[in-house]
Amino acid sequence: MAETRIRFGILGCANIARKVSRAMLLSPNITISAIGSRSLEKATAFASENHFPESAKVYGSYGAVLDDPDVDAVYVPLPTSLHLQWAVVAAQKKKHVLLEKPVALNVGELDTILAACEASGVQFMDATMWMHHPRTAEMKKLLLDEQRFGQLKSVHSLYTVAPDDDFMKNDIRVKPDLDSLGALGDAGWYTIRAILWANDYELPKTVTAFADPVYNESGVILSCGASLNWKKDGKVATFYCSFLSNLCTDIVALGSKGNFRVHDFIIPYNEKVGSFYAVANTKWIELALGSDPVPSEFKITIDVPQEALMVQEFGRLVEGVRNGEAKPDKKWPVISRKTQLVIDAVVASIKSGFVPVEVIY
Amino acid sequence: MAETRIRFGILGCANIARKVSRAMLLSPNITISAIGSRSLEKATAFASENHFPESAKVYGSYGAVLDDPDVDAVYVPLPTSLHLQWAVVAAQKKKHVLLEKPVALNVGELDTILAACEASGVQFMDATMWMHHPRTAEMKKLLLDEQRFGQLKSVHSLYTVAPDDDFMKNDIRVKPDLDSLGALGDAGWYTIRAILWANDYELPKTVTAFADPVYNESGVILSCGASLNWKKDGKVATFYCSFLSNLCTDIVALGSKGNFRVHDFIIPYNEKVGSFYAVANTKWIELALGSDPVPSEFKITIDVPQEALMVQEFGRLVEGVRNGEAKPDKKWPVISRKTQLVIDAVVASIKSGFVPVEVIY
Numbered sequence: 106m107a108e109t110r111i112r113f114g115i116l117g118c119a120n121i122a123r124k125v126s127r128a129m130l131l132s133p134n135i136t137i138s139a140i141g142s143r144s145l146e147k148a149t150a151f152a153s154e155n156h157f158p159e160s161a162k163v164y165g166s167y168g169a170v171l172d173d174p175d176v177d178a179v180y181v182p183l184p185t186s187l188h189l190q191w192a193v194v195a196a197q198k199k200k201h202v203l204l205e206k207p208v209a210l211n212v213g214e215l216d217t218i219l220a221a222c223e224a225s226g227v228q229f230m231d232a233t234m235w236m237h238h239p240r241t242a243e244m245k246k247l248l249l250d251e252q253r254f255g256q257l258k259s260v261h262s263l264y265t266v267a268p269d270d271d272f273m274k275n276d277i278r279v280k281p282d283l284d285s286l287g288a289l290g291d292a293g294w295y296t297i298r299a300i301l302w303a304n305d306y307e308l309p310k311t312v313t314a315f316a317d318p319v320y321n322e323s324g325v326i327l328s329c330g331a332s333l334n335w336k337k338d339g340k341v342a343t344f345y346c347s348f349l350s351n352l353c354t355d356i357v358a359l360g361s362k363g364n365f366r367v368h369d370f371i372i373p374y375n376e377k378v379g380s381f382y383a384v385a386n387t388k389w390i391e392l393a394l395g396s397d398p399v400p401s402e403f404k405i406t407i408d409v410p411q412e413a414l415m416v417q418e419f420g421r422l423v424e425g426v427r428n429g430e431a432k433p434d435k436k437w438p439v440i441s442r443k444t445q446l447v448i449d450a451v452v453a454s455i456k457s458g459f460v461p462v463e464v465i466y
Numbered sequence: 467m468a469e470t471r472i473r474f475g476i477l478g479c480a481n482i483a484r485k486v487s488r489a490m491l492l493s494p495n496i497t498i499s500a501i502g503s504r505s506l507e508k509a510t511a512f513a514s515e516n517h518f519p520e521s522a523k524v525y526g527s528y529g530a531v532l533d534d535p536d537v538d539a540v541y542v543p544l545p546t547s548l549h550l551q552w553a554v555v556a557a558q559k560k561k562h563v564l565l566e567k568p569v570a571l572n573v574g575e576l577d578t579i580l581a582a583c584e585a586s587g588v589q590f591m592d593a594t595m596w597m598h599h600p601r602t603a604e605m606k607k608l609l610l611d612e613q614r615f616g617q618l619k620s621v622h623s624l625y626t627v628a629p630d631d632d633f634m635k636n637d638i639r640v641k642p643d644l645d646s647l648g649a650l651g652d653a654g655w656y657t658i659r660a661i662l663w664a665n666d667y668e669l670p671k672t673v674t675a676f677a678d679p680v681y682n683e684s685g686v687i688l689s690c691g692a693s694l695n696w697k698k699d700g701k702v703a704t705f706y707c708s709f710l711s712n713l714c715t716d717i718v719a720l721g722s723k724g725n726f727r728v729h730d731f732i733i734p735y736n737e738k739v740g741s742f743y744a745v746a747n748t749k750w751i752e753l754a755l756g757s758d759p760v761p762s763e764f765k766i767t768i769d770v771p772q773e774a775l776m777v778q779e780f781g782r783l784v785e786g787v788r789n790g791e792a793k794p795d796k797k798w799p800v801i802s803r804k805t806q807l808v809i810d811a812v813v814a815s816i817k818s819g820f821v822p823v824e825v826i827y
Contacts, residue, residue: 263622316672330704332676345704350725351721352725352757355718362628387712387713394771
């Protein structure tokens, strides 16, 4: 029987690649066939420590992975400043591209990457893992429920985290030459995606950054936020992201008839159970001494981690393309591009003194 | 033994006065000695329906309550447009003033009221009831806890409610001649107070309204929001208030080392138990498959409603003044004035096209 698994090559030994490698090994339609690092020694150690299959090849460069005919797809967790170069080469070499977020330093770079993927007919997807948790689909059902949610009025999303001193000094996400978008590109990516997701990917008309982001001494954003506006029925959204506050990952979505809250939307507290809290048609009780009903907890249990669901979905799309049954799915690149457009608008609003910036697809 | 209870007169038969009357009747240091309405019939029915003591007098005007020597203090739940007139007269007649929120249409009006109170030596307090719930004090302890919370970085507060059609057509809070601040004055008051409370009443330097508030056909705000900025370590806050979304009353306060959330901060779901959720020093577990610790629920049980705690506190302050033991407490008028200043700044920012507006005490 022919191997039907999608064979992944991994570019670099980023910390996040440990988690995604594990997810690949838990996925029946995926195998890891290669890893490349600028250091062969690091790649060898990474493959061993992360229980790669014996058959997995280890390379001392990224290019060697892309030249390997036994690689169908690459997972790219490199620093953002390297995405343009390596994602484009990967696409040119006909490798499908699973790209870590933030996907690019700006939408111009992303467009170059997406054009390369389109020209080669390969699938593109960003690695926004929480999108693939079944909880996310359950919350989307609620968002679309006329009786339990009604019309979406506003979304408020937060991702703050207080990494350790080593991260704040040495992580790629605080280095201007590696991930110059800092907390906006990392934490902010998720919160902006959450807002777009709740709005069925309708882009806001304007984005207005909150005044006075915090920067590190190299000028990389450590905290910022913005309000987003659709110029339609007063619908608004806000996000706030930070590397300076204790962990909080929240979405609150407010509808005319109901609302829901989730407090661990990016990485569930517990890998096997994801909760959210929803309520609809709330009324004050007599004399407004309380309200009824109170929010209910909804628990969604999963057998496989959200990252495994992500690579499995990517694998299915790649499989369809490989078999000639389907063209690359346009949904994922479009969603990535919209997320990047909002990030770019936040940057533009900050640079222009926190004025509203138009967002045009 | 002389009567030591503080004798309240109530101006008008507002719905909220039913709840506050109940609170007065539950308070050992308070009694209701009079109610006045433009309709004697309504006042009589109100006194009866709300179990006023036999001794309570019923008047067909507000002025009669203020002329009653058996009234020490007045509770004023009149439409906001009437606060200036009646709160000033009350103060001039040496009645202590418990004033419903929003306290005035703008800070100029409030200053006139506060000057009248000061000239007469009477206590002023606004009726922001959740301030008096012991949960609020517990959360404040947390805010001040260097180990469990650290430095406050941001606060995000929401109050949305979807009242019935009758409210949306007929309530004073949607009438330009009665409560022209609409949802901002009502729901927004609480969220702004929450932000100031969390910031130990340090006023923000600037307030920037979110674009495109929603108005009713009379031009009264039905939903709006703003970001607030302290120009200090990037500290920010946001609030959003609305009469167009299902009930949600949230505070999320994010500190460098910990955070807390409360989802029913204005009126607890359950009058006898108030919860909040806090966590500190959260770390990712191995491979970031989850985080630890997870937020804990803190439950605060109370015997008497928060509105009773409010009138009791007001009664204690009035008692001190009446006995000549104390001067009127400045804390409460100062907090009211700061809240009103932020509301005024939101209005100014909206009127000037959503630009940042400076807030000066």
